Amino acid sequence: MINSIKHNLSLIALLLIVTAKAQPLGNYKGGFKRENNTFHFTTEQGAVALSFCEEAMFRVRAAWGGSFEAPEHLMVSRYDWGDVSVSATEEASHFLLKTALLEIRVQKHPFGIAVYDKAGELLSQDVEALRKEGTAVYTTKSLAVDEHFFGFGERMDFLDQRNKRLTLNVGRGKGRPHEVGAYNVLEANYSPIPFFMSTRGYGIFLHNSFETKWDMGSSVSDAYTFGAGAGELDYYFIYGPSFPRILDHYTDLTGKSPLLAKFALGLHVGTYSGGTWGHEELTSDQYVIELARKFRELGIPIDLLWLDSTWRIFGKEGGKGATSFEWRETFKDPKGMFDSLYAMNYQMVGLHLRPRFDNGEKLNLLDQARAKGLVYPEPDNKGEFVNFFDQQSVDWWWDNGVKRVADLGAMFLKTDEGSAFGGLANESDKTGPTDETAQRLHNVFPIAYAKAPYEKFQEFNGLRGLNHTREGYAGIQRYPFIFAGDWPSEWQYFEPVIKAGLNIGLSGVGFWGHCMGGFEHVADPELYIRWVQFGMFSPIAMLFGMEHPQYKEPWQYGEDALRNFKKYDALRYALIPYIYSSSYQQYQTGIPLMRALPVHYQDDPNVYNITDQYLFGDALMVCPVTTKGAKTRTVYLPDGTWYNYWTGEEYEGRQYVHVTTPLDTLPLFAKAGAIIPMQQVTQYTGGQNIKQLTLDIFPGNDGRFSLYDDDGKSLDYQEGVFAITDIAAELTAEKFIVHVEQPKGGFKGEPHNFLFKIRWNGRTKPKEVAENEHAVEEMKSLTDLKGTSGWFYDEKEEHIYIGTLSENAQDINVNIGLN
Numbered sequence: 001m002i003n004s005i006k007h008n009l010s011l012i013a014l015l016l017i018v019t020a021k022a023q024p025l026g027n028y029k030g031g032f033k034r035e036n037n038t039f040h041f042t043t044e045q046g047a048v049a050l051s052f053c054e055e056a057m058f059r060v061r062a063a064w065g066g067s068f069e070a071p072e073h074l075m076v077s078r079y080d081w082g083d084v085s086v087s088a089t090e091e092a093s094h095f096l097l098k099t100a101l102l103e104i105r106v107q108k109h110p111f112g113i114a115v116y117d118k119a120g121e122l123l124s125q126d127v128e129a130l131r132k133e134g135t136a137v138y139t140t141k142s143l144a145v146d147e148h149f150f151g152f153g154e155r156m157d158f159l160d161q162r163n164k165r166l167t168l169n170v171g172r173g174k175g176r177p178h179e180v181g182a183y184n185v186l187e188a189n190y191s192p193i194p195f196f197m198s199t200r201g202y203g204i205f206l207h208n209s210f211e212t213k214w215d216m217g218s219s220v221s222d223a224y225t226f227g228a229g230a231g232e233l234d235y236y237f238i239y240g241p242s243f244p245r246i247l248d249h250y251t252d253l254t255g256k257s258p259l260l261a262k263f264a265l266g267l268h269v270g271t272y273s274g275g276t277w278g279h280e281e282l283t284s285d286q287y288v289i290e291l292a293r294k295f296r297e298l299g300i301p302i303d304l305l306w307l308d309s310t311w312r313i314f315g316k317e318g319g320k321g322a323t324s325f326e327w328r329e330t331f332k333d334p335k336g337m338f339d340s341l342y343a344m345n346y347q348m349v350g351l352h353l354r355p356r357f358d359n360g361e362k363l364n365l366l367d368q369a370r371a372k373g374l375v376y377p378e379p380d381n382k383g384e385f386v387n388f389f390d391q392q393s394v395d396w397w398w399d400n401g402v403k404r405v406a407d408l409g410a411m412f413l414k415t416d417e418g419s420a421f422g423g424l425a426n427e428s429d430k431t432g433p434t435d436e437t438a439q440r441l442h443n444v445f446p447i448a449y450a451k452a453p454y455e456k457f458q459e460f461n462g463l464r465g466l467n468h469t470r471e472g473y474a475g476i477q478r479y480p481f482i483f484a485g486d487w488p489s490e491w492q493y494f495e496p497v498i499k500a501g502l503n504i505g506l507s508g509v510g511f512w513g514h515c516m517g518g519f520e521h522v523a524d525p526e527l528y529i530r531w532v533q534f535g536m537f538s539p540i541a542m543l544f545g546m547e548h549p550q551y552k553e554p555w556q557y558g559e560d561a562l563r564n565f566k567k568y569d570a571l572r573y574a575l576i577p578y579i580y581s582s583s584y585q586q587y588q589t590g591i592p593l594m595r596a597l598p599v600h601y602q603d604d605p606n607v608y609n610i611t612d613q614y615l616f617g618d619a620l621m622v623c624p625v626t627t628k629g630a631k632t633r634t635v636y637l638p639d640g641t642w643y644n645y646w647t648g649e650e651y652e653g654r655q656y657v658h659v660t661t662p663l664d665t666l667p668l669f670a671k672a673g674a675i676i677p678m679q680q681v682t683q684y685t686g687g688q689n690i691k692q693l694t695l696d697i698f699p700g701n702d703g704r705f706s707l708y709d710d711d712g713k714s715l716d717y718q719e720g721v722f723a724i725t726d727i728a729a730e731l732t733a734e735k736f737i738v739h740v741e742q743p744k745g746g747f748k749g750e751p752h753n754f755l756f757k758i759r760w761n762g763r764t765k766p767k768e769v770a771e772n773e774h775a776v777e778e779m780k781s782l783t784d785l786k787g788t789s790g791w792f793y794d795e796k797e798e799h800i801y802i803g804t805l806s807e808n809a810q811d812i813n814v815n816i817g818l819n
Contacts, residue, residue, distance in 0.1 A: 025062055025130040028108035032095065037084050039097060043111050048130065050106070050113070052084040055099040056239040057249050059207075060113065061232060062130040062137070069232045074444040074451075075207060075474045077255040102239055115202070115237060123202050123239070127223050130233055137208075138227020139235075143217045147200050148608050149224075150243075150598055152214070153193035154472075154484065154504040154512075156185040156496035159596060160608040161196070165218045168192035169211040170443045170471050171419045172485065183488060185496045190419070190485045191472035192443070193507040194226075195250060199602050201241025203250060205474065207234040209444045231440060243506075243599050244591050250508050251590030255478040257510040259587050261464045262712035263347040263685035265579050266303035267569055268468075268513065269295070270352075270414070270544030272310050272551060273331075277320065279548050283310045284330045285337035291553075292341050298555070300566055301573045301683050305341060306350035306414055306468065308544070315358030317366060318384055321417065321430065323353040325401045326360030338409025345684045348466060350412035351405055355420065355449055356384040357397075365401055372396065376421070378433045385421055385432060388448035389441065398456045411461050413453040418446030418471035446471035450479040463713040472509065481511035481540050489518030489545070491527055494534075495626040499611040501538060505592030505599070510583075512594065513540030517552045520545070525557045526628060526663065529564045533666035534624040536568035537616050539593040564664055570681045577677035577693060577707060582617035584708040584722075593617060601638045604654070610636055613667075619674035619698075619705075620645070623659075623667035633661050641672035643698045648761050648798060670759075672700030675727050677707050686712070689750050692787075692803075695727065697758045699736060703729040709749045716747075723747040725808060734819055736766075740804075740812040751809055753789075756802040758816075765793050768817045771804055776814075 026044025033040050038051040046064040053059060061068055071079050087098045095106040103116040112126035128140040149161045158164055170192060173184030194206035196216075206212055208228040215225045227233065236253060240246040251257075271291055275282030288307060295302045311331065315324040327334055341349050357366040357375060366384060369375045374393040375383035387393035402413070422442030424431050432438070450469045458465030465480070472482045484500045487493045497514050504512050516535030517528040523545075532554070535541055545552030554565035572579075582593050591599065595615040597607035613623040613635060621642065623635045640653040645668035651657055659667050670676065676696040682688055697703065710722040723743035730737045738756060743749070769776040769791040779785045779792040782801055789805035806812045 023064070023132045024128070025064065025111055025132075028106075028111050032090065034088060037081060037086070039088065039095075039106075041095075041106065041111070048111070050097070050104070052086055052099065053081040053236070053253065054249065055084060055101045056245070057236060057253070058102075058104065059234070059236045061234045063232065064132055069234070072209075072444075074447045075209065076253055077475065077478065078253055115239075117201070117239070117241070123200055124198075124237065131227075132233075135230040136227055137231065137233035138213075138225055139233065140223050140225040143220075143222050143224045144200055145222075147198055148605075149196045149198055149216050150503075150596065151193065151196035151203070151507045152503065153189075153195075153507045154191040154482070154500045154509075156188045156500045156503075158609075159499060159502060159598075159611050161214075161216050163217045163221075166214040166216070167211065168194055168214070170446060170473060171423050174424065182486070183493070185493070188485070188496075188500070190470055191446075191476060191482050191504060191509065193472075193474045193504075193509070195474060195507055197240075197243050197246050197506065199598075201239065203238040203240070203246040205236040205238065205250060205253065207236060207474075208232065209440055209442075209473070211439070211443075229439070230436065243602050244589065247508060247590040247592075247599075251477065254475045254508060256587050256590060257477045257583075258480050259464060259583055259710075259717055260466065260480065260511065261347070262576065262580055263303040264464075264466055264540075265576055265583070266347075266541070266573060266685050267301060268304040268306070268540060268542045269302055270306050270308050270542070272308050272546065272548075275310055276546045276548050276551075277309070280310050280328065281330065283328055285333055288337055289340045292344055292346060294555075296344055296683065298562075298566070299683065300554070301569055301681060303347045303684050304350070305346050305348075306352060306412070308352040308414070308546075309416075311351055312353075313360050315360055315366075318354075318356045318358040318430070321354055321420065322356035322358035322366075322384060323401070324358045324360035324363060325353075325365060325404050326363050334405075335408045342409065345687065347685065348411040349409060350414060350466070350468065351410045352414040352416055354417045355386055355388070355415070355445075357386060357401070358384070368400070369393075369396065376433060379435060381433075384430075388445065388452050394452045394456075397452070402453060402456065403460075406457065406460055412457055412466040412468065414468040415446075415449050415453060416470055418449050418469060421445040421449075443473045444475075447473055447475050447479065450476065454479040458715075464715060474508075477509045477511070481513060482509065483512065483540070483542060484514035486519045486546075487515070489521045489523035489527065489547070491524070491626070491628050493518065494527065494531060494624075495612050498534060498614075498624060498626070501594050502596035502611060502614055505594050506596050508590055508592075510586040510590075510592040510594075511539050512592075513538055513542035515542060515544045515552065517543070517545060517557075520547060522547050522550055523552070523557065524628070525561050528552075528557045528561050529663060530625050532561075532565050533568055534622070536572040537620075537622045537666070537668075541569070541572055560663065567664065568666070573681045573685075574678045575676070576685065577679050577709075578617060578619075581677065581706060581708040585618075585706075597636075597638060604638055606636055606654075607638060619671055619676055621669040621671070623669070625661045625667070630661055632658055633667060634658050635667055635669070637669065641700060642669045643672065643674075643759060643761070644668075645670050648759050650761060670696075670698045672698055673703030673729070674698040674700075675703050675705035675729060677705065677727075691752050692755055693752055693808075694755045694757055695738070695740075697729055697738065697756060699729065699731045699758065699760075701731060709743070710747050721746040723749060734817070736816040736818065738812075738814045738816075740808070742810050743808060751807045753807050754804045754812065755785075756800070756804070756814065758800040758802070760793075760798045760800050762798065764818065765795070766791075766800060766816045766818060769802055770815045770817070771802075772806060772811075772813050773815075776802065776805075
């Protein structure tokens, strides 16, 4: 092993872009001591600190000079861990550190770390530990023959990264033509995250903000190497062994996704206000009002709207790459525009901006900020970037820039071009700062950039914050959603965008969206239809495009496209109770709403490279159609029993099935035991009180769902002001029982009853139905059941419908007799 690694040092050196001779940290020298949860080791060339966060998670830090860097708070949000029970013993060749879950053997000569589970099975072992070449730091670990890797952020290339090489640095592909430059799915790196999960049951987070390099078995078949171009070699080892447990621990460390306001789970639409770049003279506040009115007139549910780049003049120095905060002259009455939008029950309206100050015709914010020293300092440059790393600069940016538009009615921002700090901006020939400090801050700049308006608007609006950003890094999930970037409306980019959503979810970021139909170019109507189906089953449902004059509005793509858009938008709004409850699960556990199949099936090799289907919450399997003209597609169903959502047909899992795919049908499956809460569709969230919730039930041996509710807007949920309704269903040979417990928690919501829709599928018609031990009347039609209690069996659809007499303030037990 050692010889094979040394044989490939030239490849590894190339991987890390370093030329100096490798300098290992050396053998253990002495100085072993314990301070609380941290164990210290002195080596020939420096020091190592191994700190336990939890029984399943520890941190390794190496310092060649002997001193460690100060804590940072953009990537890692938690350093204060409680006491961890660890036993430590010293043997002749190694130290043995044991928790209830792990055994860590710290080898003395050469210094290295091996990790075992409590049963003694090897999880991870250093091959060449803690090395430095020039400024670069890296480590090499053994690679098991059956080991596969998932994570690394919003990548569009592969799901399983075994045998791959990766460079993680915020940005996009460069060069012309765009097809091999900006549209290069191999280089796309809008939101890289230096974290992975291994099917061996552990994850590793490299806590370093410099550009990182990863060779996951490409150069050497039985080892993988990772490291950073500079900074400290600092990584966290996270044991699961399940992927959900690893994600839970990782997001304990870097922060959980907060809950969005409930209405933010509805439709988001962006607009260039009538004129994208090159057509700015066509923009107007009236265009925005008419666009918003048309969605309402067509009966398309929608909650949020934002105005992209062309609401403002581009400024004198930064052009499109900077923000003047000065309205374009075609916006005659911005406040009147906001007032009109809110009068139409749009819940939030936001604005796009970029991170540089600029001078406009009337405002000279760039000059003022420079005079006050409130821009990021650049060598040989007066500076233009808002210094989001400095609170005084953030406060001035808010008070003198953002608050100008917030006072008129803007309630959130789309923070674009986070990659421009320390890199080349998309819309400018300016590069910005490039010194070593800027290289250290380049990847975390998008986090600071998103954090500032998120926190400022949350306080100003008096409700949950929202920020919409394209770039991110470890920790971006706190501020709280990103989108996939500027991908063309072409079939070749459709499946890679799905892959981006799967990979970012595997990396701890739950709220993610994309431009339905693609961003640039006019979409093929069929592609638009298929992309919208996927978009409505994404964590954030977002519609936006820049091609003039279509802008991705559904009525621009024909009657089929409009009908499809309304169908799936309505389905999303019906599913908001399910989506909201899944969002709370994400907030509690770090498990994303949109889940690549390895999240729950990490021991099934069949799922390792499935990039065009995913779980949406616990119960639904979404299978977008990504091939033009496809009449069918093959779907893999993992372990369990699965129902075709549309037809009710049942399939046993762990097999491939072939299904038909009419243009208006997104292949969708529900797992046996699923209980899916649904509500009446409204044109905007909160449009009316929900008097009845439907529970769409797919019988299995047992099923469970925790229905979450709160006020939908405030931060009170963080103080325990919420309610959870536990729902269970059990199927036996004699009966089917559904039990709905009364809500538990500090929130008292509106009273409602339930309509059970039970997918009965070939089973015999029930003999009787009882609610809380009282017989329920059988109805002659489903229409007779509307608004009252009773039950009806639809023989054609093979569905049982039961309307409950009891409301949710009490326990409800429904017993369906089968004999």
